[in-house]
Amino acid sequence: MFDELDLRPGDIAGIEDLRRLPLMDKAVYQGLTIQERGADDVPTGLCRTFQTSGTTGHPIRFLMTQRDFTFRNMNSARAYLASGYKPWQRMAVLAGDRMVNEKRSWNERLGLWRRREISSWKSPGQWLDDLTAWKPHFLIGRVTTLVLLAEAARASGHPLRGLRSVFASAEVLDDASRSLLKSEFGCPVLDFYLSFEGGCLAWECPACSGYHISADMVIMEVLRGDGTPAAAGEEGEVVITNLHSTAMPLIRYRQGDTVVLSTKQPRCGRRLPLLDRIYGRKEDMLTLPSGRRIAPQAVPHVFIPVPGIKRWQVVQTALDRLEISIEPREGFDDSARRLLREEMMKLLREDVRIDIIEVPEISRDPSAKSRPIISLVR
Numbered sequence: 001m002f003d004e005l006d007l008r009p010g011d012i013a014g015i016e017d018l019r020r021l022p023l024m025d026k027a028v029y030q031g032l033t034i035q036e037r038g039a040d041d042v043p044t045g046l047c048r049t050f051q052t053s054g055t056t057g058h059p060i061r062f063l064m065t066q067r068d069f070t071f072r073n074m075n076s077a078r079a080y081l082a083s084g085y086k087p088w089q090r091m092a093v094l095a096g097d098r099m100v101n102e103k104r105s106w107n108e109r110l111g112l113w114r115r116r117e118i119s120s121w122k123s124p125g126q127w128l129d130d131l132t133a134w135k136p137h138f139l140i141g142r143v144t145t146l147v148l149l150a151e152a153a154r155a156s157g158h159p160l161r162g163l164r165s166v167f168a169s170a171e172v173l174d175d176a177s178r179s180l181l182k183s184e185f186g187c188p189v190l191d192f193y194l195s196f197e198g199g200c201l202a203w204e205c206p207a208c209s210g211y212h213i214s215a216d217m218v219i220m221e222v223l224r225g226d227g228t229p230a231a232a233g234e235e236g237e238v239v240i241t242n243l244h245s246t247a248m249p250l251i252r253y254r255q256g257d258t259v260v261l262s263t264k265q266p267r268c269g270r271r272l273p274l275l276d277r278i279y280g281r282k283e284d285m286l287t288l289p290s291g292r293r294i295a296p297q298a299v300p301h302v303f304i305p306v307p308g309i310k311r312w313q314v315v316q317t318a319l320d321r322l323e324i325s326i327e328p329r330e331g332f333d334d335s336a337r338r339l340l341r342e343e344m345m346k347l348l349r350e351d352v353r354i355d356i357i358e359v360p361e362i363s364r365d366p367s368a369k370s371r372p373i374i375s376l377v378r
């Protein structure tokens, strides 16, 4: 891309010059091999590998140096600390994986940064039991998962008490969900704007009305449809340049969300600029014949062990019927299809008909992020 524009790295001296570079689309980025995405001067053998859970329907593998990874963690830690978390408190995470990480690190054995993952493959009643037993001070989860938990707590008459704060992430925190979570958990609810590519991009400040952008970690551009910068108070598309992704550089990467920059100045003493609003998607839950509902964040994990999948989409057409569309790549054969069916049944555990359909391309809604999970069941 630099060559096409006759640019050299030395021509980029400031943020203004960054605008001379083209935008990087997710689809283009995903089409590159891991070698093409990696920096030439960082030995891949020394990197840590991560895979996105592919909540947008297409998992991406990432490399990070230990230093990139540490910066990313420290940035999240800063957001937690700013939100009232103390390192000796317990934090529970509602994770999408079936098997959660149960390894305890040295700091946890010393009683610091204690963290328990709870699999969203279990039922909301089991989440409630696990959380009641462990008594976390803080709870992190996706909005829909937290709403399922709040509803389970309300239905069972066993409210979850003792939480200092609930951190919501990954989906739009609408007013109705926020007030349900607040009243059910009896504590403040703070919204985090996270992305796999950029880590913690922004977090809601309890003192300022808005979200602080992690502007020392990532250059966040908010652009109009014509590519010019949006003014404060105006909606625009998020484009990020990650300052700490040296193993796999992300330059002007289209994150795919719409946000509004705040017209206000921070009041809390932090000089990180503020976002006023984040618009994103709200995911659909699957509802099964028994009435059981599946947290949407568990669904992408079904696809991780299955080879040969470029993108996927799950459409629930009836209570007992799922249509899984697959945009295949090499390796999506009969055994992959069988594995996909088995993995999906492990999650559903009910009599549901599953149709797997191969399509040349999964249709994408150009105005928004693609919706990987759609439920037509009312």
Ligand SMILES: [Zn+2]
Pocket (backbone or CB within 6 Å): 205, 206, 207, 208, 212, 266, 267, 268, 269, 270
């Ligand atoms: Zn603030």
